[in-house]
Amino acid sequence: MKIAETDGDSEILLKVVQYIYIRDFKKRNKMLLRLYSILITYSMTFCTPVFASDINAGQQIVEDVCSHCHGLRKPSAQGMFPALAGRDQRRIRDVLRQYRSKTRLSAIMNNLTGSLTNQDINNIAAYYNWLDPN
Numbered sequence: 001m002k003i004a005e006t007d008g009d010s011e012i013l014l015k016v017v018q019y020i021y022i023r024d025f026k027k028r029n030k031m032l033l034r035l036y037s038i039l040i041t042y043s044m045t046f047c048t049p050v051f052a053s054d055i056n057a058g059q060q061i062v063e064d065v066c067s068h069c070h071g072l073r074k075p076s077a078q079g080m081f082p083a084l085a086g087r088d089q090r091r092i093r094d095v096l097r098q099y100r101s102k103t104r105l106s107a108i109m110n111n112l113t114g115s116l117t118n119q120d121i122n123n124i125a126a127y128y129n130w131l132d133p134n
């Protein structure tokens with residue numbers, strides 16, 4: 001193709017080719033972006049560290065309820081209350097589920113966990129795990 005020729009037709013042709021190329025380039029980018037966002041959504045849904053959780057929602061419950069006995073950091077408020085900051089996320093989750101189902105007994109903790117949902121428990125476990133114990 002002799003695009004270098006300076007007559008008017010060729011220049012118009014060149015502009016059209018450029019236009020189509022750029023338009024398609026944008027279209028390709030849009031498709032890539034869509035692909036990336038699908039991938040990111042997918043990985044956030046299925047590849048979260050331990051289980052889906054919302055640390056901020058966990059913090060709310062911990063500060064309102066749990067911190068009165070367990071404190072927020074080590075050492076927790078008083079010796080009889082186990083410290084939870086920085087503890088393993090799965091372990092906190094499992095223990096809370098056991099308290100809720102009363103397969104693990106503690107008058108206080110059985111009462112407190114009775115109304116927690118699985119999501120609440122996940123959130124609490126994520127928050128305590130995230131908290132720096134020092």
Ligand code: HEC
Nearest residue numbers: 065066068069070080081082092095096106108109112124
């Ligand atoms: C009124 C005081 C009190 C409050 C409030 C309280 N706890 Fe407890 N928690 C205890 C006591 C006491 C134990 C020890 C029970 C036992 O082992 O007999 C305990 C034990 C635990 C344990 C087990 C720790 C371990 O290492 O075995 C976890 C986890 C826990 N609590 C989480 C929570 C969470 C989450 C909340 C808020 C929803 C909460 N607690 C609120 C008093 C409290």
